[in-house]
Amino acid sequence: MGKNTETTSNKNRKKKNKPVRVKQMSSDRWFDLINYAILGIVAIIVLYPLYFVLVASVTDPMVVNNGTLLLYPTKWYTKGYQKIFAYRSLWLGYRNSLVYMVLGTAINLAVTIPGAYALSRKDFVGRGLVLKLFAFTMFFSGGLIPSYIINTSLGMQNNLWAMILPGALSVWNLMIARTFFSSTLPEELLDAAHIDGCSDFRFFFRMALPLSKALLAVITLYYAVGHWNGYFHALIYLNKEDMFPLQLVLRNLLIVNQVKSSSMTSDLQNMADKIRLAEQLKYGIIVVSSLPLLIIYPFLQRFFTKGVLVGSIKG
Amino acid sequence: MIGRKTAPGLKPSNKPLWKRMRHSWQLYVLALPAIICIIVFSYAPMYGAIIAFKDYKVNLGILGSPWAGLKYFKQFINLPNFKSLLENTLKISIYSLLWGFPAPILLALMLNQVRSKGYKRFVQTITYAPYFISTVVLVSMLSIFLTPSSGFINKIIQNFGGQAITFMGEPKWFRTVYVASGVWQGAGWGAIIYLAALGGVDPTLYEAAMVDGASKFQRLIHIDFPCILPTIVIMFILNMGSLLNVGYEKAYLMQNSLNIPVSEIISTYVYKIGLINGNFSFSAAVGMFNSVINFVLVISANYISRKLTENSLW
Numbered sequence: 001m002g003k004n005t006e007t008t009s010n011k012n013r014k015k016k017n018k019p020v021r022v023k024q025m026s027s028d029r030w031f032d033l034i035n036y037a038i039l040g041i042v043a044i045i046v047l048y049p050l051y052f053v054l055v056a057s058v059t060d061p062m063v064v065n066n067g068t069l070l071l072y073p074t075k076w077y078t079k080g081y082q083k084i085f086a087y088r089s090l091w092l093g094y095r096n097s098l099v100y101m102v103l104g105t106a107i108n109l110a111v112t113i114p115g116a117y118a119l120s121r122k123d124f125v126g127r128g129l130v131l132k133l134f135a136f137t138m139f140f141s142g143g144l145i146p147s148y149i150i151n152t153s154l155g156m157q158n159n160l161w162a163m164i165l166p167g168a169l170s171v172w173n174l175m176i177a178r179t180f181f182s183s184t185l186p187e188e189l190l191d192a193a194h195i196d197g198c199s200d201f202r203f204f205f206r207m208a209l210p211l212s213k214a215l216l217a218v219i220t221l222y223y224a225v226g227h228w229n230g231y232f233h234a235l236i237y238l239n240k241e242d243m244f245p246l247q248l249v250l251r252n253l254l255i256v257n258q259v260k261s262s263s264m265t266s267d268l269q270n271m272a273d274k275i276r277l278a279e280q281l282k283y284g285i286i287v288v289s290s291l292p293l294l295i296i297y298p299f300l301q302r303f304f305t306k307g308v309l310v311g312s313i314k315g
Numbered sequence: 316m317i318g319r320k321t322a323p324g325l326k327p328s329n330k331p332l333w334k335r336m337r338h339s340w341q342l343y344v345l346a347l348p349a350i351i352c353i354i355v356f357s358y359a360p361m362y363g364a365i366i367a368f369k370d371y372k373v374n375l376g377i378l379g380s381p382w383a384g385l386k387y388f389k390q391f392i393n394l395p396n397f398k399s400l401l402e403n404t405l406k407i408s409i410y411s412l413l414w415g416f417p418a419p420i421l422l423a424l425m426l427n428q429v430r431s432k433g434y435k436r437f438v439q440t441i442t443y444a445p446y447f448i449s450t451v452v453l454v455s456m457l458s459i460f461l462t463p464s465s466g467f468i469n470k471i472i473q474n475f476g477g478q479a480i481t482f483m484g485e486p487k488w489f490r491t492v493y494v495a496s497g498v499w500q501g502a503g504w505g506a507i508i509y510l511a512a513l514g515g516v517d518p519t520l521y522e523a524a525m526v527d528g529a530s531k532f533q534r535l536i537h538i539d540f541p542c543i544l545p546t547i548v549i550m551f552i553l554n555m556g557s558l559l560n561v562g563y564e565k566a567y568l569m570q571n572s573l574n575i576p577v578s579e580i581i582s583t584y585v586y587k588i589g590l591i592n593g594n595f596s597f598s599a600a601v602g603m604f605n606s607v608i609n610f611v612l613v614i615s616a617n618y619i620s621r622k623l624t625e626n627s628l629w
Contacts, residue, residue: 028531035428042422043441046499049456050444052467065465115349118342125336130350135629137353139556140610142360143602144582145589149366149377150359169352200341229449232564236590247451254455255568282459286452293447298440305511 050294057081057283061276064283080280084288092242093249094289100245101227104164108223111169113216116177117204120185138171148236162237163245167226173219180215180307181208217300218307228293246289254282367600380596387600396579404580404605407566408558410494416554418498419505420547424539426506427513428531442503454568457496458483484573493569497562512546513539548626556613559605581605 056064060075084090118124119131141147147166156162185208193203209216231247238244244252330338362377367387369380391397422442429435445453460466461482469479482488520538529537563582570578581601589598621627 025528025530031428031531032430035425036434039425039429039434039438043438046445046503047441049460049499050448052460053456070467111348111352114345118346119349121339121342123335123339124342124346125332125339130346133358134349134353137357139613140361140606141357142362142364143599143606144585145595145599145602146360146363146366147356148590149371149595150355150363154355166356168356169349171353171357174349200339200345204345225447229447229451230564231449231451232567236586247449250449250451250455251568255451255458282455286456290448290452294444297443297447301436301440301443304443304507305514 053283053286057280057287061279065279077276077280079277080284081288083277083281084284089241089244089249090246090253090285090288093244093246096243097228097246099160100163101224103160104167104227105220105223107164107168108170108173109216109220112174112219112223113177113209114204115169116174117181117208119174120178120181121190121200134171134174138175144236151237157237158240158243163234166237167233170223170226173222176307177215177219180212184215185211214303214306217303221297221300221303225293250285250289253285364599364603364606366596367603369596371596371599373595383596387597388604390597391601391604399576400579400581400584403577404559404561404582406577407490407493407580408561410490411497411561412554412558414494415498415501415505416551418502420509420543422502423506423509423513423543424535426510427539428535439503439506442506444503445500446504448500450562450564450568453496453500454565457492457569461492483569483571486574486577489569489574489577493566497565508550509543509546512543516542544624545626548620548624549628552613552616552620552628555616556609558612559609 052070055070055073057080058076058078059070059073060077063075064070119127119134121127124130142150151157151162151166156165189207190203193207198206229247231245231251234243234245234248235251238248336343366377366380368383368385369377370383370386371377371380375381394400426435426438429438448456460468461480463469463479463481468482473479480488482492516539520542521534524534524538559581561580561582563580563586566578566580567583567586570583582605585598585602585605588594588601617627617629
């Protein structure tokens with residue numbers, strides 16, 4: 001690009017633009033350049049480890065362990081995936097996690113959203129007090145042990161309810177939802193509905209919910225991710241292995257190495273092959289367990305900023 | 316607070332209380348499940364926390380167990396590793412706050428300056444991704460990447476002529492790894508709330524500043540930052556509230572026999588003493604110690620903030 005073309009295009013731009021528009025300063029160009037560059041580097045730093053795992057899961061472990069920076073798969077090796085697809089407890093964990101996530105999120109929403117709506121209403125007598133009761137639990141808790149004693153005394157141990165009920169309500173999410181309702185639903189709408197004789201139930205289901213799709217998307221995502229990714233709750237309340245959610249299976253496989261690779265690689269005679277496979281299994285397991293969420297979230301991304309209007313969560 | 320003023324005609328405030336309550340009974344029904352939830356899962360455990368002052372025996376129950384006074388609190392404070400537990404907890408949370416709190420703010424301010432929609436969306440999509448990785452996967456990725464012999468981070472260090480480091484085994488690296496991976500995972504997601512706040516900045520402010528010849532950087536400092544300051548303060552107070560609630564899920568997974576002197580924090584200790592060793596009362600006392608300090612921290616942060624910046628949670 002010659003200098004001339006650049007100046008003419010600048011002139012053209014100036015002519016076309018409205019008078020408010022001020023000429024870009026050279027410092028602004030530097031700012032943009034540096035800003036774009038830093039963000040680019042940040043994106044690479046964030047993305048590369050994830051990309052590395054993906055590539056390593058289909059590459060010969062010998063190449064991976066050489067320590068060359070992997071940019072694309074060079075020597076294909078997919079035995080890891082074959083093993084993973086045949087590994088029963090992993091898929092059992094997958095199934096369990098799906099059940100806990102779907103059922104748990106449904107209950108989460110059924111508890112959180114109506115409660116948040118009710119507490120967003122100014123004609124809710126006693127709202128201030130009830131809100132204080134909720135907010136207090138955000139900053140003070142009885143602690144792990146008392147919760148455990150209460151929950152197990154209610155029969156929540158080694159069953160589905162133990163995985164779903166104790167976390168049925170996240171007060172944080174309720175506060176987000178409440179703020180959303182009170183800042184997006186115009187009061188005139190409610191007034192008009194009341195004059196037409198619309199009940200509170202009807203208004204909630206027919207007006208408030210359909211107008212809050214962004215919120216529902218975000219809250220659903222928060223809860224679903226929490227269910228899918230949590231392990232500690234299961235560690236405490238479950239000790240039957242066939243009830244373990246995916247993350248607990250993963251913990252035992254990847255971190256505690258309880259199962260070690262032995263059970264999965266026992267059919268291989270050669271020790272080197274075993275080690276090779278064990279290495280690759282880790283990458284493959286990470287991919288298989290993390291991929292669903294990583295594929296889904298970009299589709300919900302447009303709701304993220306809309307749904308988190310927590311700017312004023314104070315009550 | 317959004318509009319404390321009552322809408323005319325909506326609130327029949329001249330009617331007696333019980334009439335108003337009966338009028339909105341459907342609202343109570345809607346709120347009931349949530350109220351039951353916090354009573355059973357938040358307030359009942361708070362009541363259960365009195366076992367910290369008792370010698371809790373499973374067969375005697377919470378009420379039936381004999382009182383022990385402050386025995387378990389004294390026992391905790393006199394513990395040989397009391398100081399190191401407190402120090403580890405505080406250090407991890409303060410470092411996390413120091414690095415993890417500003418990172419999303421910076422990222423949001425920078426993203427907000429990006430004019431190309433595509434590029435902005437691209438960077439956002441990527442930086443959100445680690446939030447969807449589970450703690451278990453994150454920690455196992457750490458241990459794979461940081462292995463001295465084959466982990467790619469160590470390979471990079473060696474390529475630059477450095478010595479391979481046993482990141483997961485050396486106590487002095489524990490906090491760095493913990494905090495850095497936390498920033499990696501949380502900065503993008505944490506930026507969302509600030510991006511939302513930046514989206515609400517009045518555009519006329521920019522126009523006025525541009526007429527006055529303010530550069531992009533000056534606009535960022537004098538318009539963007541002040542406009543999201545209330546959000547920053549609120550988020551800071553909230554963070555203070557969980558200062559001692561360090562992500563124990565992650566710390567617990569990252570623990571190994573080599574780094575335990577720095578990686579044992581109050582919450583992982585509570586878990587081990589309470590649920591693994593079955594020492595309920597002692598562990599509940601330690602947990603309560605933690606909760607109370609947290610609570611005091613958030614109250615003071617809120618108080619200071621209200622005095623200094625007029626922003627506060629309540």
